[in-house]
Amino acid sequence: MQAVEELGYQPNAIARGLVNKRTQTIGVLFPDVSSSFSSDILHGIEEIAQERGFSVIVCNTAAEGKRTLKYLQVLREKQVDGIVFTSEVLKEEYFQAIKEMRVPVILVNTMSQKYMIPYVKVDDRQAAYHATDYLIQKGHREIAMISGSLKDQIAGYPRLDGYRQALADNGIEYIESRVAVGDFQLESSRKAMKKLLAEAPPFTAVFAASDEMAIGAMNCAMEQGLKIPDDLSIIGYDDLKFARMVYPPLTTIHQPLTMMGRMASEKLIALIEDKVSQVSSSIVSHHLVERQTVRSKP
Amino acid sequence: MQAVEELGYQPNAIARGLVNKRTQTIGVLFPDVSSSFSSDILHGIEEIAQERGFSVIVCNTAAEGKRTLKYLQVLREKQVDGIVFTSEVLKEEYFQAIKEMRVPVILVNTMSQKYMIPYVKVDDRQAAYHATDYLIQKGHREIAMISGSLKDQIAGYPRLDGYRQALADNGIEYIESRVAVGDFQLESSRKAMKKLLAEAPPFTAVFAASDEMAIGAMNCAMEQGLKIPDDLSIIGYDDLKFARMVYPPLTTIHQPLTMMGRMASEKLIALIEDKVSQVSSSIVSHHLVERQTVRSKP
DNA sequence: CTGAAAGCGCTTACAG
């Protein structure tokens, strides 16, 4: 200890990693690190990782996972101990690459029917049901929806399905022209909303499959002189930080993203440290946050 | 090559790192990774890093840099090749720790008078001047400000100073009671705005030192029945993604955060790769984005 | 219990 002091010895984790075959590092893949969505998850992952003595390497795979495979290779060479894969479908080739690496993986906000990989997500269908049902309980019966792409098996189709189911269970007819499709982003929903306002049968409420789309719809409605929630009620999905910053504050489905990040990190590290040989998936519970964009219809 | 194929050889970057004394990894410190602010910078850093064959380890130092020193130690042990330090004052002890590591550092959104360390930031004083001057050019003369803490030498005091200078240069008296102090976050500015509305001499415009505070002020004003921009003009600072999502869309000072991240990454890697022995600081130019929260006063 | 040796998977300098 005295020698350590005198010589200013500093441990070298790289050398240690080489012999232990453990780098105390995990890799996290995001389609878009800069989205509010991703950064909340990252926050949770990072928090637990650092508590447990792990570092996290972030990878931005960009649209359509263009760089996913390349990143997987980098993570392999860097000998990461585990991987968190978020918000993208796990393609066959990704799965193969990860399998060859022989390190544990956790999925966040996505899942795979085909491969048995533990995931952490909310039940999108149920959450969408919940949102729609809430509007119905508030007295709305003409409810439009702005959905994500129906080809999206995670956040697209299931949410539409939840909406449809809620209508059905309440004896309300599903009218296809009351559904417009966007891409979860702001601009797409302004267009979608414009279209709904012009072409769909009249409606008193809209459920948007993301907060960003809810806000786009809201802005579009306001520009056309509609008052929220007096003339039109809107509910979103995500509860990103800005949902309570807009005016009026957005009523929405809260996804506990930071907590989901934490859970994913916990599971992954348990697997890495061999505390367990298997880990279960978690369906975390969403909840509805009532703010000021939905009004009761008399 | 045939053998590589047959045996399924995979290179081990850890072993390589041990002998080369280069890990092709950089560490990035943020006070809050999950803020929209940080994640834009991270996006830029990551983009260039991956292009140049570097990985990035993210570190969330939490409020008041509680974990900064601990992280610096981790990065040292992991033998990162360089560090990007963002949005926090570089304390003496941080500087010493980094100096001992003998790796290059780049500062983003902060700087140090004391130590000669290259930084990338906008000129806060000038940008604040610009925002204030813009309001004046639009015919406003009674202009309030919601500032950050005056003890903040980066984003607090200099912005207030820019505001004050712009008033002075236009022959407008500076009235201290027209300045309220917040902490750059939403809630603080609602309070600040309430106070201004109740106690300050009447004003027709307000300059907020962050978008979040601008939006808090906007919401507060709207709740009190004021119309934006008809009754009150507001200009923000940052141009975060949600600035154009609120209604009406916020006029604000744009900081090119992603680009700043890219520049920091470029500079750091140039230093790491010994292309250069020194690198200059960059004052990047902000610009004013006109949206719909400021109106011309006749 | 202490201390020297072997080995993790590479790269580089050097001998042949």
Add this chain to the structure above:
DNA sequence: CTGAAAGCGCTTACAG
């Protein structure tokens, strides 16, 4: 030009 050896900084198994 090719190929074996040394060494990066650790940890672990083993000899003393």
